[in-house]
Amino acid sequence: MAQTDTVTRILDTAEVLFAERGFAETSLRTITSKAKVNLAAVNYHFGSKKSLIQAVFARYLDPFTVRFHEALDGLERDYKGQTIPLEVLLETMARSVLEVPAERNSLKVFMKLLGLAYSQAQGHLRRYIQEHYGSVFTRFTDLVRQATPELPDAERFWRLHFVLGTVIFTLSGLDALRDIAEKDYHEHVTVRDLVRRLRPVVVAALQAPLPEEPNDSVQVAG
Amino acid sequence: MAQTDTVTRILDTAEVLFAERGFAETSLRTITSKAKVNLAAVNYHFGSKKSLIQAVFARYLDPFTVRFHEALDGLERDYKGQTIPLEVLLETMARSVLEVPAERNSLKVFMKLLGLAYSQAQGHLRRYIQEHYGSVFTRFTDLVRQATPELPDAERFWRLHFVLGTVIFTLSGLDALRDIAEKDYHEHVTVRDLVRRLRPVVVAALQAPLPEEPNDSVQVAG
DNA sequence: TGTACATCAGTGAACGCGCGTTCACTGATGTAC
DNA sequence: TGTACATCAGTGAACGCGCGTTCACTGATGTAC
Numbered sequence: 261m262a263q264t265d266t267v268t269r270i271l272d273t274a275e276v277l278f279a280e281r282g283f284a285e286t287s288l289r290t291i292t293s294k295a296k297v298n299l300a301a302v303n304y305h306f307g308s309k310k311s312l313i314q315a316v317f318a319r320y321l322d323p324f325t326v327r328f329h330e331a332l333d334g335l336e337r338d339y340k341g342q343t344i345p346l347e348v349l350l351e352t353m354a355r356s357v358l359e360v361p362a363e364r365n366s367l368k369v370f371m372k373l374l375g376l377a378y379s380q381a382q383g384h385l386r387r388y389i390q391e392h393y394g395s396v397f398t399r400f401t402d403l404v405r406q407a408t409p410e411l412p413d414a415e416r417f418w419r420l421h422f423v424l425g426t427v428i429f430t431l432s433g434l435d436a437l438r439d440i441a442e443k444d445y446h447e448h449v450t451v452r453d454l455v456r457r458l459r460p461v462v463v464a465a466l467q468a469p470l471p472e473e474p475n476d477s478v479q480v481a482g
Numbered sequence: 483m484a485q486t487d488t489v490t491r492i493l494d495t496a497e498v499l500f501a502e503r504g505f506a507e508t509s510l511r512t513i514t515s516k517a518k519v520n521l522a523a524v525n526y527h528f529g530s531k532k533s534l535i536q537a538v539f540a541r542y543l544d545p546f547t548v549r550f551h552e553a554l555d556g557l558e559r560d561y562k563g564q565t566i567p568l569e570v571l572l573e574t575m576a577r578s579v580l581e582v583p584a585e586r587n588s589l590k591v592f593m594k595l596l597g598l599a600y601s602q603a604q605g606h607l608r609r610y611i612q613e614h615y616g617s618v619f620t621r622f623t624d625l626v627r628q629a630t631p632e633l634p635d636a637e638r639f640w641r642l643h644f645v646l647g648t649v650i651f652t653l654s655g656l657d658a659l660r661d662i663a664e665k666d667y668h669e670h671v672t673v674r675d676l677v678r679r680l681r682p683v684v685v686a687a688l689q690a691p692l693p694e695e696p697n698d699s700v701q702v703a704g
Numbered sequence: 705t706g707t708a709c710a711t712c713a714g715t716g717a718a719c720g721c722g723c724g725t726t727c728a729c730t731g732a733t734g735t736a737c
Numbered sequence: 738t739g740t741a742c743a744t745c746a747g748t749g750a751a752c753g754c755g756c757g758t759t760c761a762c763t764g765a766t767g768t769a770c
Contacts, residue, residue, distance in 0.1 A: 284506040298748050379601035414667040418679050425651025426644045445636040457640050460690040468686030471679050520715050
């Protein structure tokens with residue numbers, strides 16, 4: 261077995277198992293035996309299970325961040341100071357996300373991992389992601405702000421999270437939903453089908469009319 | 483300690499801890515010591531940890547199902563055969579959800595639990611929920627179908643799940659998001675605020691234009 | 705009214721198990737002199 | 738060219754720990770006769 265082939269085997273196996281069952285439900289014994297690697301190898305190479313989890317994320321998020329920054333550089337060059345339209349921003353983000361897993365395991369695994377990062381308690385992971393990848397997200401939201409000047413800041417913040425919820429929830433629960441869809445509508449959906457379906461929904465969600473005023477004297481939407 | 487006070491104490495404590503940390507991350511020892519109850523009491527009253535988890539859900543979903551069925555009965559009576567508008571259906575569902583936790587711990591806990599049910603592997607739980615509460619969901623989606631005749635069935639299926647994703651994701655991750663919103667926008671949001679903000683977004687998402695055709699010869703949206 | 709038995713909520717201690725981690729060790733490869 | 742030492746990936750076995758569950762038991766209450 262070559263040099264640090266072991267490290268790759270561990271990461272390849274771990275990301276699939278984590279995506280399938282979650283972090284707490286995946287033991288190092290399961291990972292190492294599936295990867296045909298010694299149990300102690302995880303602690304030898306990564307130091308701890310926590311660090312392994314972070315390494316699994318880094319292997320997706322590092323290339324994504326690079327690509328996304330490059331893509332945004334390109335856009336800012338093209339639009340030189342002009343406002344970049346919302347659809348273009350969303351499209352660019354989607355393309356950057358879709359490009360990454362061409363080399364890696366699959367988009368599905370990537371999305372499942374993101375879903376887990378949000379939903380499983382794992383405070384250390386949320387902190388790690390915020391610390392290492394927060395800046396690219398901030399850059400993106402700044403551009404979205406310029407593209408949607410009519411939205412109050414707080415409203416935009418919430419809507420971005422609404423949309424994030426839709427995307428992560430759908431793509432990370434893809435398998436279960438796909439089974440139902442296949443049985444009921446005899447339609448086999450791919451991730452790219454879903455992205456196509458998501459596009460108009462996401463745009464509509466971000467551009468929906470503002471909510472009624474919070475007080476009891478309800479206004480009719482103008 | 484009165485009769486089956488113990489059962490209630492266990493459920494009250496368990497639902498909060500499950501919502502905070504997830505199922506695998508919450509041990510029976512933590513639950514029983516916080517509830518000031520003997521460790522063996524969970525297995526005595528519920529049989530197993532799995533059954534405890536299901537009992538926690540039943541205590542929210544049973545009253546919800548009753549209320550929601552009643553509310554839909556009322557609507558069908560009022561509209562006597564006529565199509566019930568989409569906004570009314572959504573409003574009715576929202577109201578039924580909001581009414582339940584008035585008696586129970588909180589809406590936040592309820593939503594966190596639903597988020598966990600989706601995201602944590604826990605196959606037994608998904609099966610339990612489908613088996614016990616699938617029919618009320620089917621009834622609701624049938625009414626939504628009548629209210630949105632222009633949507634192809636598969637498209638409606640996916641959009642309902644997109645929207646479900648938004649709602650569960652947002653409300654179950656509420657605490658973290660609230661902290662950020664409070665810091666950045668000096669705005670304290672309640673669950674009811676969020677429901678108000680969600681309303682136009684959900685309607686817009688369901689009524690968004692249909693996606694482009696799946697083939698490569700892309701059509702311009704009409 | 706009194707005794708024997710059944711029922712049932714609750715208990716304290718132990719069980720076996722799988723977990724993440726540690727540790728002393730091996731064996732191959734590279735480096736210094 | 739040959740020897741001694743350092744480095745480093747990898748290993749096998751064990752460590753202690755916390756877990757869900759089990760079990761024999763208690764003590765209060767109800768029921769039958």
